[in-house]
Amino acid sequence: MSLSSSELTVGEALRLHGISRRGFIRFCTATASAMALPPWMGLAMAEQLRQAPRPSVIYLSFQECTGCFESLTRSFAPTIESLIFNVISLDYDDTLMAASGEAAEVALATAMKTYYGKYVLVIDGSVPTGADGAYCTSGGRSAVDTLRQAAAGAAAIVCVGTCSAFGGIPFADPNPTSAWPVSAIVSGKPIINVSGCPPMPEVITGTLLQFVTTGQVPDLDEHLRPKVFYGNTIHDRCYRRPFYDEGKFAKSFDDEGARNGWCLYELGCKGPTTYNACATIKWNGGTSFPIESGHGCLGCSEPGFWDKGSFYAAESSAGWGKAGGPSPLRALEVAGAAATVGAALGLATAVATRSRLQRSEINPADADKKDI
Amino acid sequence: MTLLDFARGPALKVAIAIFCLAVSWRIVAFVLLRIRRDLNRPRASVPTSLARGLLTVGTRSWPHPEFIARTGAGEALGYSYHLGLFALVLLFTPHILFLGSLIGISWPGLPSGLITIISVITLTLLLAVLFRRVTNPVMRMLSNFDDYFSWFVTLLVIVTGLATTAHFGAPYQTLLGLHILSFDLLLVWFPFGKLMHAFYIFPSRAINGALLARKGAPS
Numbered sequence: 001m002s003l004s005s006s007e008l009t010v011g012e013a014l015r016l017h018g019i020s021r022r023g024f025i026r027f028c029t030a031t032a033s034a035m036a037l038p039p040w041m042g043l044a045m046a047e048q049l050r051q052a053p054r055p056s057v058i059y060l061s062f063q064e065c066t067g068c069f070e071s072l073t074r075s076f077a078p079t080i081e082s083l084i085f086n087v088i089s090l091d092y093d094d095t096l097m098a099a100s101g102e103a104a105e106v107a108l109a110t111a112m113k114t115y116y117g118k119y120v121l122v123i124d125g126s127v128p129t130g131a132d133g134a135y136c137t138s139g140g141r142s143a144v145d146t147l148r149q150a151a152a153g154a155a156a157i158v159c160v161g162t163c164s165a166f167g168g169i170p171f172a173d174p175n176p177t178s179a180w181p182v183s184a185i186v187s188g189k190p191i192i193n194v195s196g197c198p199p200m201p202e203v204i205t206g207t208l209l210q211f212v213t214t215g216q217v218p219d220l221d222e223h224l225r226p227k228v229f230y231g232n233t234i235h236d237r238c239y240r241r242p243f244y245d246e247g248k249f250a251k252s253f254d255d256e257g258a259r260n261g262w263c264l265y266e267l268g269c270k271g272p273t274t275y276n277a278c279a280t281i282k283w284n285g286g287t288s289f290p291i292e293s294g295h296g297c298l299g300c301s302e303p304g305f306w307d308k309g310s311f312y313a314a315e316s317s318a319g320w321g322k323a324g325g326p327s328p329l330r331a332l333e334v335a336g337a338a339a340t341v342g343a344a345l346g347l348a349t350a351v352a353t354r355s356r357l358q359r360s361e362i363n364p365a366d367a368d369k370k371d372i
Numbered sequence: 373m374t375l376l377d378f379a380r381g382p383a384l385k386v387a388i389a390i391f392c393l394a395v396s397w398r399i400v401a402f403v404l405l406r407i408r409r410d411l412n413r414p415r416a417s418v419p420t421s422l423a424r425g426l427l428t429v430g431t432r433s434w435p436h437p438e439f440i441a442r443t444g445a446g447e448a449l450g451y452s453y454h455l456g457l458f459a460l461v462l463l464f465t466p467h468i469l470f471l472g473s474l475i476g477i478s479w480p481g482l483p484s485g486l487i488t489i490i491s492v493i494t495l496t497l498l499l500a501v502l503f504r505r506v507t508n509p510v511m512r513m514l515s516n517f518d519d520y521f522s523w524f525v526t527l528l529v530i531v532t533g534l535a536t537t538a539h540f541g542a543p544y545q546t547l548l549g550l551h552i553l554s555f556d557l558l559l560v561w562f563p564f565g566k567l568m569h570a571f572y573i574f575p576s577r578a579i580n581g582a583l584l585a586r587k588g589a590p591s
Binding site for chain 1: 374376377385388389390391392393394395396397398399400401402403404405406465466467469470472473474475476481482483484485539543544545548
């Protein structure tokens, strides 16, 4: 990961590693296919990448669990090795880099200075702002200060994981560190959210590759996620969807419905409201995804997924209450209290009406007053 | 807080509270209303009157043979969309789970494809009902804001429900939020408009039948 390696074009770097042009085109075609791009984009991508200098990437980790990076290292198309050795110049990543301490800080400062305005900033983790940012510091600087400084010179910011995209678990109620997503702190820079807890490895590498190839921010949804990966719900692409349409649902994780592979909607699957590519690209090189393994989707790529009640409450349930999920008692309490007040009002109305009718019988002058 | 969280959280709680309060208020006030004493000699005993009252609930729920040619089509239309509404509300699995999360019980549902067909048929019937109302001079004269708004809130729930199922025009969460909000609106309007007939229709038929039986008149 020497800085000078950034000066090589991708084509030169590939030749240096003995990768043939044919092999490279195959790699680009596979990537374009994973991103659902048209077939000609594979060739165009290869041509563009071959001539392009490898862009500098700075990867900063803040308040996170490193799960997102673990996910990234399991990317199959492209693999993390091919990405960092051939396509990008990963100039700072405190998880992977050999340097530590002052040498690492110098590498970060040098990369930010050398490629000012050109580097891609990848953020992993939310940004705690409580106690003047003291909950997350590195090299004597708080995460929030590091982010502001690094963001100033970035060409674009890619938020990897739900924590950096939407705040994630640190942002969840009661948010003790006053954590925020990157988009709440940085403005004026293109931000691409690659959400998920963790995000799919191919989605991370694919998004980076698309930006590196085209130099443009991809089409994003209202949550700043690439539409190519987050354009459909898990439910829409789920292989269990026909069972939903037939009304066949597993009632528990070990009943006959579950063994028959029926829909997990009643067991709390969040597939209908979750936009991600799990059901199409799948995990571990296309092996499977959570629903295929028998568990409902948790909705981890959606904002506030941790605060949306029980993972095991059906999506269409009222969802009253956070920790305990939907509570029939609370609904009945509200209904019962309201009905009691209503009954009291009804009684008062009836008494008032009867009293008025009695008065009108005693005093005919009141007789023209209307009964209810 | 997202639109969906708002719709099925505070908005739903307020709507349920208004619905229960107002329905309870109107029913209790109605039940406790003083009925003027009928000083005439009763033509039937109290048990007979009550039995005839209950019988009237059934007989008045079917078109009178003499008028069946004139009213049969309208009643068939009315029954059809009411049955459609019942099926949509009570037999669609997400609705069963929604209601189950509120009241704690659940029951089997219909396949969602069948529910979609029922939704489209019910929607068409509701449009036909409106067409009949505005094209029939007598019905048009009898109709007021209450009739049209009650029709609108009922239709709105079906339209937003269909849009949610089809993911039409907006993200699923937004559509689901709008669908639940439209249901909240229905709950709030229900006790104050003619939708309240759901609670009144059978007791009022029974009371009318019993009073007529007491007078010795057929019902």
